[in-house]
Amino acid sequence: MKVACVGGGPANLYFSILMKRVDPSHDVTVYERNPAGSTYGWGVTYWDDLLGDLHGADPESARAIKDGSLRWDSWSLHIQDRVTVTLDHGDVSFGIGRHDLLGLLAERARSLGVRIEYEREITGEEELADADLVVAGDGINSVLRERHADHFGTEVAVGRNYYTWLGTTKIFDTFTFAFVETAHGWIWCYGYGFGERHSTCVVECFPETWTGLGLDQANEADSLAMLEKLFADILDGHELIGRAQPDGSAHWLNFRTLTNRRWYRGNLVLLGDAAHTTHYSIGAGTALALGDAAFLVDALHADERLDRALARYERRRRSAIRPTQRAARYSARWYESLPRYIDLAPAQLFALLGRRHSPLLPHVPPRLYYGMDQVGLQLMSLGSKILPRRGGRRDSRR
Secondary structure (H helix, E strand, O other), X not given: OEEEEEOOOHHHHHHHHHHHHHOOOOEEEEEEOOOOOOOOOOEEEEEHHHHHHHHHHOHHHHHHHHHXXXXXXXXXXXEOOOEEEEEEEEEEXXXXXXXXXXXXXXXXXXXXXXXXXXXXXXXXXXHHOOOOEEEEOOOOOOHHHXXXXXXXXXXXXXXXXXXXXXXXXXXXXXXXXXXEEEOOEEEEEEEEEOOOOOEEEXXXXXXHHHHHOOOOOOEHHHHHHHHHHHOHHHHOOXXXXXXXXXXXXXXOEEEEEEEOOXXXXXXXXXXXXXXXXXXXXXXXXXXXXXXXXXXXXXXXXHOOOHHHHHHHHHHHHHHHHHHHHHHHHHHHHHHHOHHHOOOOOHHHHHHHHHOOOOOOHHHOOHHHHHHHHHHHHHHHHHHHHHOOOOOOOOOOOO
């Protein structure tokens, strides 16, 4: 099969690796519009269950990813100057620099015979007329998908809160949450390490907080200076690093949840963020992209007819990611409803932070839910002492 992958992100690079592993005779080319080594973002997260899946699919790239990652297994919660709480999360989690991840996936793909053409922008599938399959892994703003938006049934829901994705020279040794109250409402950040020199720091706030603090008018330098002051307690004097717009303005966004009713059209198929996005607060974006790649490869080699293979991929993968998409929606809603929870005792707030993807939580008074949750945990603990332990995979959503 001659395959053209549009977009050089994790989804397409991993797809190309798995295609060549299954059948080295596949002719696979990845087209990336940006130069080699250029990427946005800082670190990405993944969990121990994903690492097991990666080892099963391609042990060599899995080892490289693990070796290039920073590991943590605890959370820290900071609420203003009131309290700092650190708890063992139970599941092992990892952070890796996006630049490093793309580099090692590209190296592995090339070692298997995949061609990668950087600075090559594809604006229509007619440019790839000789390809048997065109994989659109070109992100949420996919050019190939947008040309056929009516066919794919593309819909975008825009979140209420504003966020900015930053780096910092502070190395967090736990997954760190920090909530700061201002005269205009709460602002908070998620911080996690991904290497020896930098961590990711995602800052989020309500629209009224964003405008009240003047962040809607501040340039990049002034915005970073304000955020460094607000989060001084966890940054320990370290700087925040942003990505200014061409006009010098700060890079604040509303998260866009993208869905599609269809995932393929003829020999064109969607992968990763081009097909779906999930709110960053559950840290599942990279894992879902790599999972898409594995499902598509499996489907292509389970049925020789392309139309049936793509239908199989769409059907099975849409079903598989539905629980994660649902969890992401509830997680985003939890942060949008932060005043409902922020005055809880620290232990209660921490517990409900970990349960924020629950569909029941928005409909039950928080303290009552916490009590019910604690009773449930006690019953589970009692049951584990009485009943024999069975195998099964834990829910590792953040």
